[in-house]
Amino acid sequence: MSTMTTTSPQGRTELLRPDGSPVRVLVVDDELSITELLSMALRYEGWQIRSAGDGTGAIQTAREFRPDAVVLDMMLPDMDGLTVLGRLRRELPDVPVLFLTAKDAVEDRIAGLTAGGDDYVTKPFSLEEVVARLRGLIRRSGAADRRSDSVLVVGDLTLDEDSHEVSRAGEGIHLTATEFELLRFLMRNPRRVLSKAQILDRVWSYDFGGQANVVELYISYLRRKIDAGREPMIHTRRGAGYLIKPAAS
Amino acid sequence: MSTMTTTSPQGRTELLRPDGSPVRVLVVDDELSITELLSMALRYEGWQIRSAGDGTGAIQTAREFRPDAVVLDMMLPDMDGLTVLGRLRRELPDVPVLFLTAKDAVEDRIAGLTAGGDDYVTKPFSLEEVVARLRGLIRRSGAADRRSDSVLVVGDLTLDEDSHEVSRAGEGIHLTATEFELLRFLMRNPRRVLSKAQILDRVWSYDFGGQANVVELYISYLRRKIDAGREPMIHTRRGAGYLIKPAAS
DNA sequence: TGCGTTTCTCAGGAAAATCACAGACTCTAG
DNA sequence: CTAGAGTCTGTGATTTTCCTGAGAAACGCA
Numbered sequence: 387m388s389t390m391t392t393t394s395p396q397g398r399t400e401l402l403r404p405d406g407s408p409v410r411v412l413v414v415d416d417e418l419s420i421t422e423l424l425s426m427a428l429r430y431e432g433w434q435i436r437s438a439g440d441g442t443g444a445i446q447t448a449r450e451f452r453p454d455a456v457v458l459d460m461m462l463p464d465m466d467g468l469t470v471l472g473r474l475r476r477e478l479p480d481v482p483v484l485f486l487t488a489k490d491a492v493e494d495r496i497a498g499l500t501a502g503g504d505d506y507v508t509k510p511f512s513l514e515e516v517v518a519r520l521r522g523l524i525r526r527s528g529a530a531d532r533r534s535d536s537v538l539v540v541g542d543l544t545l546d547e548d549s550h551e552v553s554r555a556g557e558g559i560h561l562t563a564t565e566f567e568l569l570r571f572l573m574r575n576p577r578r579v580l581s582k583a584q585i586l587d588r589v590w591s592y593d594f595g596g597q598a599n600v601v602e603l604y605i606s607y608l609r610r611k612i613d614a615g616r617e618p619m620i621h622t623r624r625g626a627g628y629l630i631k632p633a634a635s
Numbered sequence: 636m637s638t639m640t641t642t643s644p645q646g647r648t649e650l651l652r653p654d655g656s657p658v659r660v661l662v663v664d665d666e667l668s669i670t671e672l673l674s675m676a677l678r679y680e681g682w683q684i685r686s687a688g689d690g691t692g693a694i695q696t697a698r699e700f701r702p703d704a705v706v707l708d709m710m711l712p713d714m715d716g717l718t719v720l721g722r723l724r725r726e727l728p729d730v731p732v733l734f735l736t737a738k739d740a741v742e743d744r745i746a747g748l749t750a751g752g753d754d755y756v757t758k759p760f761s762l763e764e765v766v767a768r769l770r771g772l773i774r775r776s777g778a779a780d781r782r783s784d785s786v787l788v789v790g791d792l793t794l795d796e797d798s799h800e801v802s803r804a805g806e807g808i809h810l811t812a813t814e815f816e817l818l819r820f821l822m823r824n825p826r827r828v829l830s831k832a833q834i835l836d837r838v839w840s841y842d843f844g845g846q847a848n849v850v851e852l853y854i855s856y857l858r859r860k861i862d863a864g865r866e867p868m869i870h871t872r873r874g875a876g877y878l879i880k881p882a883a884s
Numbered sequence: 885t886g887c888g889t890t891t892c893t894c895a896g897g898a899a900a901a902t903c904a905c906a907g908a909c910t911c912t913a914g
Numbered sequence: 915c916t917a918g919a920g921t922c923t924g925t926g927a928t929t930t931t932c933c934t935g936a937g938a939a940a941c942g943c944a
């Protein structure tokens with residue numbers, strides 16, 4: 387399958403299949419709260435979601451739903467993640483899979499799996515991360531063109547989702563993982579006010595229980611690196627949230 | 636569902652469903668005074684309202700009413716807000732939800748709620764805020780087009796509900812949160828006299844206990860920023876209220 | 885294991901926004 | 915023309931929101 391992108395009037399970039407129909411994603415996890423969280427977030431991306439709670443359900447659903455990508459928890463009640471993967475591959479040889487795994491779970495098994503073009507994230511994950519990885523997988527699973535899609539641009543600020551490189555006015559900028567995800571979220575929603583709650587929900591992992599002012603803190607970090615001495619692009623809307631927009635304006 | 640807008644002869648912009656029928660909203664709260672307040676305000680928007688006082692009622696009503704959006708109090712007598720959300724989602728996977736939550740309960744419980752594109756407001760809320768958020772949710776839940784819907788225009792004055800940007804004659808103007816809401820209310824009712832009581836009821840939270848002349852005060856603030864040196868757009872109708880209209884006229 | 889980096893909490897302080905109060909001003913009815 | 919009702923706005927107190935330095939804890943990597 388190959389994909390294309392359209393940019394809606396809102397400035398949101400959407401992934402679509404060649405025939406214009408929405409991308410289909412199958413979510414497999416035994417915890418209902420996880421499948422619901424993911425379904426909600428992925429649906430918001432404009433994708434069509436189906437979910438399953440165990441391996442057999444996953445195979446069955448995959449057979450008739452024919453998803454373009456699968457999110458698969460490695461820990462399922464009825465069968466091992468690898469077994470599910472094997473059967474899945476028999477049905478859909480080319481579908482890319484995003485594995486969900488516990489933080490401390492085996493590294494070697496997963497490492498081998500991602501060699502085939504698949505990818506994984508560790509629990510607890512942030513929604514931004516899952517969405518980004520899925521977008522990457524889906525993009526790459528199609529005819530391998532459209533590399534440019536992985537680059538976000540706002541004014542003279544540039545962020546490459548593949549290489550994780552960020553630069554402003556041509557000058558490279560080093561960001562930490564969290565800073566990068568925050569900036570990506572801002573840049574995927576340029577000129578739109580994002581509340582601290584929204585940011586927290588998307589950029590931090592779902593089990594984050596800390597103070598909401600981490601958002602303020604990381605905005606502060608970003609400003610030091612992005613806006614340092616330059617015309618500021620990150621703006622505070624007191625009582626509402628933050629937004630990013632090109633300097634000229 | 637996708638939505639479209641029509642502009643009535645009075646200048647009021649209304650959200651409608653594709654087939655021209657009114658938008659349907661379900662309001663869920665156990666306090667009767669709240670559901671009545673909301674129902675009245677939302678009906679005034681031209682929407683069709685149903686209300687429920689507890690979780691089971693909400694699910695039942697949702698099933699047959701099939702609302703386009705739901706306003707859901709997090710504190711219900713019979714079940715937890717998240718439980719209601721889960722069941723609601725099973726019935727209507729794509730319906731956006733606006734949560735009502737107590738001011739101090741925000742930090743802990745809200746986690747994840749805005750992730751799927753849902754939104755929330757804290758009690759005590761202002762009706763303008765609820766209406767604005769609902770409009771946003773409904774707009775975004777449809778086919779994601781129509782950016783123009785988020786921009787209010789009166790004469791050379793422009794207000795963008797997404798970016799919270801306001802400009803007159805192309806020149807950007809910074810407004811505080813309250814000023815912004817007041818101006819939005821005026822601009823959503825151009826050429827119509829709005830009494831101080833109406834303004835107080837819509838723009839300030841329902842439990843506001845202060846002096847009624849905050850309205851005068853904020854009108855004064857707005858004039859300094861909007862009308863400063865220019866042909867005035869905000870007019871006083873002595874003994875009646877205020878109205879906004881294009882300068883030319 | 886140990887060292888540098890990253891993430892996050894805490895708390896002080898700065899800045900901004902909200903609002904009460906009161907006096908000045910303006911309009912209009914009589 | 916004048917008094918009173920209605921409206922406008924300066925001043926400043928209070929509250930809310932935001933920013934950021936300092937340091938503790940967790941992490942990653944050699």
